[in-house]
Amino acid sequence: MWVRIASRGAFTAHQTLHCLRPPSFSPAVVARFVAFSSSSAMAMTKKVGTHNGTFHCDEALGCYIIRLTDKFAGAEIVRSRDQSVLDNMDAVLDVGGVFDLEKDRFDHHQRGFDQTFGRGFVTKLSSAGLVYKYYGPEIIAKELSLHVKHPDVDRVYIALYKSFVEAIDAIDNGINQYDVTDPPKYVDNTNLSARVAKLNPDWIEEQSTQKENAAFMQAMELTGKEFSEALRYQARSWLPARTVVANCLASRFEVDKTGEIMVLKEFCPWKLHLFEIEEELKLEPSIKYALYEDERSKQWRVQAVAVGPGRFESRKALPLPWRGLRDDELSKQTGISGCVFVHMSGFIGGNKTFDGALAMARKALELP
Ligand SMILES: *[C@@H]1O[C@H](CO)[C@@H](O)[C@H](O)[C@H]1NC(C)=O
Numbered sequence: 001m002w003v004r005i006a007s008r009g010a011f012t013a014h015q016t017l018h019c020l021r022p023p024s025f026s027p028a029v030v031a032r033f034v035a036f037s038s039s040s041a042m043a044m045t046k047k048v049g050t051h052n053g054t055f056h057c058d059e060a061l062g063c064y065i066i067r068l069t070d071k072f073a074g075a076e077i078v079r080s081r082d083q084s085v086l087d088n089m090d091a092v093l094d095v096g097g098v099f100d101l102e103k104d105r106f107d108h109h110q111r112g113f114d115q116t117f118g119r120g121f122v123t124k125l126s127s128a129g130l131v132y133k134y135y136g137p138e139i140i141a142k143e144l145s146l147h148v149k150h151p152d153v154d155r156v157y158i159a160l161y162k163s164f165v166e167a168i169d170a171i172d173n174g175i176n177q178y179d180v181t182d183p184p185k186y187v188d189n190t191n192l193s194a195r196v197a198k199l200n201p202d203w204i205e206e207q208s209t210q211k212e213n214a215a216f217m218q219a220m221e222l223t224g225k226e227f228s229e230a231l232r233y234q235a236r237s238w239l240p241a242r243t244v245v246a247n248c249l250a251s252r253f254e255v256d257k258t259g260e261i262m263v264l265k266e267f268c269p270w271k272l273h274l275f276e277i278e279e280e281l282k283l284e285p286s287i288k289y290a291l292y293e294d295e296r297s298k299q300w301r302v303q304a305v306a307v308g309p310g311r312f313e314s315r316k317a318l319p320l321p322w323r324g325l326r327d328d329e330l331s332k333q334t335g336i337s338g339c340v341f342v343h344m345s346g347f348i349g350g351n352k353t354f355d356g357a358l359a360m361a362r363k364a365l366e367l368p
């Protein structure tokens with residue numbers, strides 16, 4: 001795939017650079033990129049403009065994302081601040097002072113710009129967030145091979161914004177992670193925005209437009225690779241796990257009439273999904289215990305659900321008299337045979353069988 005970059009605004013000064021097959025993206029997208037390198041297709045290649053000079057994470061990612069759409073597949077990236085050049089672009093990102101979806105103008109620097117992702121997110125958007133907001137569903141639908149209106153597309157769309165894109169918007173807009181007046185105790189210089197910033201030619205290096213454009217290509221590849229990886233994780237790991245947890249929650253009353261015990265029929269990362277789905281569906285009463293089989297020991301675990309994400313305290317820890325006991329001593333205390341252990345803090349316990357673990361959970365619910 002070829003991408004050309006206008007160096008000084010005029011198209012006569014194009015440099016042609018190798019790059020930008022999205023790193024192992026879904027076959028459909030790759031096929032389209034290849035198709036666009038044919039000469040007849042080249043003639044109708046769209047142009048996406050962004051500013052020249054120092055670049056940032058947001059327009060690098062924005063340029064990558066917009067090229068994943070059908071409309072801008074294989075588009076040429078043109079870097080310039082010359083308005084007459086920008087006026088001839090099919091899309092303009094991060095420069096030009098205009099946000100206009102109809103015209104594919106995606107600047108966020110102008111006075112009065114107040115776009116956020118919505119859906120509960122209040123962080124002001126960068127050019128990456130803007131492009132993602134409007135073209136994200138199409139890109140995600142392609143990755144999932146689903147219709148754009150499928151609810152799973154929407155789930156991944158929100159999850160990917162929350163887990164990946166929002167931080168780029170926030171850092172670009174200088175929004176702190178926490179409301180604190182003290183300076184942070186340490187700095188993490190390895191966030192994606194920081195790594196993109198470091199790709200800019202250093203001041204001690206010789207400055208050239210060519211070098212800067214080549215570095216911008218690298219920035220697009222870096223941000224694109226991480227975006228694609230994050231999307232793939234959401235599609236192949238996060239979403240299936242969510243489906244497992246949602247199904248287990250739906251059948252919770254078949255496990256116990258209280259509806260407070262969930263059985264994971266298939267082990268997967270379940271905690272965050274549980275909190276999210278409970279909140280989404282306003283589940284009452286909340287789940288107190290999750291039962292699942294430990295792969296290695298083939299024993300069953302009964303785990304007390306924490307009060308919230310990232311918290312250690314349990315909603316209803318296993319009973320105090322059981323804690324720290326093992327095997328026969330524990331079985332005697334619980335009155336349930338085959339008990340294996342209950343952790344000192346009461347957040348987890350085990351029985352040799354599913355029925356044993358369920359009996360432990362039921363008894364724990366009854367005890368104060
Ligand atoms: C950006 O491009 C313009 C022409 O479009 C040129 O005059 C200017 O020097 C360039 N700026 C930087 C920082 O390279």
Ligand SMILES: *[C@@H]1O[C@H](CO)[C@@H](O)[C@H](O)[C@H]1NC(C)=O
Pocket residue numbers: 171177187188189190191193194
């Ligand atoms: C990201 O990296 C930059 C540059 O090193 C740093 O100043 C900033 O605090 C980091 N931001 C976050 C949210 O970690």
Ligand SMILES: *[C@@H]1O[C@H](CO)[C@@H](O)[C@H](O)[C@H]1NC(C)=O
Pocket residue numbers: 336337338339351352353354355356357359
């Ligand atoms: C707990 O596991 C043991 C060992 O398999 C089993 O004998 C016992 O019946 C289980 N407890 C219950 C209540 O099923």
